[in-house]
Amino acid sequence: MSQLSTPCEVEPIDLLDALSDESYTGENRCWPCTVLNLGLVGLLALFLRARERSLASLLVAVVGVAVIYLRGYLVPYTPAFAPRLVAGSPIPDEWFHRASAHRESPSEDVTHEESESLADDVELDGETVFGELSAAGVIEVEDEQLFLSEGVDTAWHERMDELAEHSLEDLSATLQSSLPQIDHAEPYVDDAEWVVLGSDPGELLARPVAVAELAAYEVLSEPLTDERLTVAGTEAFRMFLDSCPVCNSELVESSTVSCCGGHLGPRQDPDETLVCPTCEQRLYTFEGAN
Ligand SMILES: [Zn+2]
Known part of the structure; x- marks a missing residue:
């Protein structure tokens, strides 16, 4: 009889908690980021498949989709650049938005x-x-x-x-x-x-x-x-x-069209913004720059 030791005990729930990031999932999920990342994962998976690396392709697809599900995005700094891509694309911005953007009411009982x-x-x-x-x-x-x-x-x-x-x-x-x-x-x-x-x-x-x-x-x-x-x-x-x-952190240019800024009507052009990708906060808005 040997004594059972469990040095590598993994608690799956804690691991999921550690991996998931509520700032970009659930109510806060940013659809430009999600769609863009899923597209990139799909492209990479297809590329690997075409090179007959099916196992790698499957792994990329499974891990990629799981990370996007848990964290909201896979590619670093997506929230900083996805809104610009969406702003420049012919896809209507309102497809990605419901009434509220991130942080309009940071807590349920206080609305700042x-x-x-x-x-x-x-x-x-x-x-x-x-x-x-x-x-x-x-x-x-x-x-x-x-x-x-x-x-x-x-x-x-x-x-x-x-x-x-x-x-x-x-x-x-x-x-x-x-x-x-x-x-x-x-x-x-x-x-x-x-x-x-x-x-x-x-x-x-x-x-x-x-x-x-x-x-x-x-x-x-x-x-x-x-x-x-x-x-x-x-x-x-x-x-x-x-x-x-x-x-x-070096500031990155973004736009008010999505996750790092507010929601705009379909006929308004987004303002250009300077965003800190680490603090995830807007440092400057160039208004009327368009
Ligand atoms: Zn910062």
Whole structure:
């Protein structure tokens, strides 16, 4: 009689849990991502079959479909590029959507609206903001391209690096104490990290956006004296980001047509966006770019 030992005991349920990702499955499943990935798996399986590698072909098909079922997608960063492909294809966008997109209500009992920027309530047009920022020497134009002036850019990045080290609690507290128009800010976490601005019910500001805008606000407070202009300027700064202020991932271009953005009507063109593929949050929306 030997004693039974079970060194390799696998709990199938835990394994399934570990593999599955709720952000892109179930209610949140993004159909552009799913369809695109299934198509790619099918193509690869057919290719292997044509090369008479039936076993490999079968394996690719089974594993591919299982991963897409569990995780929502197989090819890394699909949520960042699938919406662009769909936007550029003749397939109507509404085929892929029901009424709600991801994260419109991150939890069932609290419905927070997503806020694009600290400057959401400031009514200053883009032209005025850019005019004032370049008059103050914050923005420079060279070969018809806009740049942040060197000193401003350095100060902004240094402050973003500091704020990225802050816990979400500290970031919320700093935001609340720095901006006079924010009377309340608190951390909020679902499948991403947010700062809730205000209360009843409050608006969600993505953590990387909060870091970028708070740093910009502090840097702008020196050259600018107009509070409204300073707040409006924080939003403009985000278009100069090329990496995520929180995790340093290189930002990828996407569009608001699908999973990383909101839903648009069939006659509207999607806006171009800059998205952090790691934080899965939108860092900038180029509005009216089409
Ligand atoms: Zn990030």
